[in-house]
Structure formats: C-alpha cells, structure tokens
Amino acid sequence: MPLYLSKFSYTPETWARLIRNPEDRRVAAQAYIESVGGKLHGFWYAFGAHDGFTLWEAPDDVSMAAVALALSGGGAISALETTVLLTVDETMDALHKAAQVQYRAPGT
Template identity: 80%
Template sequence: MPLYLSKFSYTPESWARLIGNPEDRREAARTYIESVGGSLHGFWYAFGSHDGYTLWEAPDNVSMAAVAMALSGGGALSSLDTTVLMTVDETLTALQRAAEVRYRPPGA
C-alpha cells in the first residue's frame, strides 16, 4: 500500500481546546485511516511552519484523499498538506520510463 506524509497545523481555537482538555490525537488519526482500510505509522508534533506530521498507509490515493478531505472539512486544521511517498524501486522505474518520454522544452 502507498505511504503518505501529511503536514498539518491546528487553528488557534483547536490549540485552545487542547490546552483546556489535553488529548492524545493519535488514536483519532488511527481511527480515521483505518476506516478506509489503511494504517497510521506515526504521529509527531513539531516546531516550525507546521504543528505536526503524520505517516499514513492507505490502499490508494482516493482512500487517502477521502481522509484528507474529512480532516480538512472538520474545521480543526488551518492547513493540511499530504505528499504521496514513492519507494526507491518505484522511483527507479519512473527514472527508466522518463528516458522514454520525448520532452520538448517550450519554444524549442
């Protein structure tokens, strides 16, 4: 199954609710991804441009998109960016196939 790295940030209201009622959000995240047949591999908080990161595994892009849409629509996040991760083998295959693409630069 494909892996996905998500970067998220909470709204100020979400942080206020968590301060008033601290909660381990890993279990909630695990429930969301398991509902589409996936699994949660990691959940971290961070300092910087994003409040946290998750590493998910999902059956396909549509399943992961469904989770991302539900999270984004829930109102607790101010941002959610998800990146599809490729294995080294997938990247090597893509590199081999790239050699077959007949690219022409603009204006050439």
C-alpha cells in the same frame, strides 16, 4: 500500499481546546485511516511552519484523499498538505519510464 506524509496546523481554537482538555490525537488519526483500510505509521508534533506530521499508509490515493478531505472539512485544522511518498524501487521505475518520454522544452 502507498505511503503519505501529511503536514498539518491546528487552528488557535483547536490548541485552546487541547490545552483545556489534553487529548492524544494519534488515537483519532489511527481511526480515520483505518476506516478506509489504511494504517497510521507515525504521528509527531513539531515547532516551525507546521504543528505536526503524520505518516500514513492507504490502499490508494482516493482513500487518502477521503481522509484528507474529512480532516480539512472538520474545522480543527487550518492547513493540511499531503505528499505521496515513492519507494526507491518506484522511483527507479519512474526514471526508466522517463527515458521513454519524448520531452521537448518550450520554444525548442
């Protein structure tokens, strides 16, 4: 199954609610991804441009998109970016296929 790395930021209101009532959000994240047949591999909070990161496994892009849409529409997250991760083998396959693409630079 494909892997996905998500970067997220909470709204100030979400942080205020978590301060008043601390909650391990890994449990919720795990339930979200499992509802579409996936798996949560990791959940981390961070300092910097984003408040946290998750590493998910999902059956396909549509399933991961469903989770991302539900999270984005829930109102607790101010930003969510999800990146599809490729294995080295998948990247090697893409490199071999790229050799078959007859690319032409604009204006040439």
